[in-house]
Amino acid sequence: MIKYVPDMTSLVLEEIPGSLTLAVEISNCQGNCKGCHSPFLKTDMGEELTPAVAARLIKDNFGVNCFLLLGEGADPVALLSLARCLRMEYPEIELALYSGREQVEEEIWQAFDYVKTGPYIEEAGPLNSPSTNQRLYYHGKDITQRFWHKKD
Ligand code: SF4
Numbered sequence: 001m002i003k004y005v006p007d008m009t010s011l012v013l014e015e016i017p018g019s020l021t022l023a024v025e026i027s028n029c030q031g032n033c034k035g036c037h038s039p040f041l042k043t044d045m046g047e048e049l050t051p052a053v054a055a056r057l058i059k060d061n062f063g064v065n066c067f068l069l070l071g072e073g074a075d076p077v078a079l080l081s082l083a084r085c086l087r088m089e090y091p092e093i094e095l096a097l098y099s100g101r102e103q104v105e106e107e108i109w110q111a112f113d114y115v116k117t118g119p120y121i122e123e124a125g126p127l128n129s130p131s132t133n134q135r136l137y138y139h140g141k142d143i144t145q146r147f148w149h150k151k152d
Pocket of ligand 1: 029030031032033035036037038039041042099100119120
């Protein structure tokens, strides 16, 4: 089972470049990042994110063109099943996964258009810091540099 935190569901513009993204926070995080920004996401909180629930969220947010899971949870079978259901039902909506792991399985690359890898390391900074250890890939291509805006 994959669980999300309904109150934290939001439309975002920055997380996936060029997309109007519906982002859901996934609980039961298996990561262990030092300086974790959201330790409560490591607990079994929230509600089940079934394909039907995800479909309702998409319908309630007309115009979104990307669905982003912020975290993987603790049930990889349910995660992939959810992604495959959404792909079938909404082929026009891209799927994104923020994983906290260094590497993900081939099935994850296949199931999601965007995949973010790497744990959060405070000293390295988040995705928009040029010193970040994290990477965002689009169909396997590293697009992390798109977050490094020039300041002039
Ligand atoms: S991936 Fe890391 S920073 Fe994010 S919730 Fe899990 S432990 Fe915390």
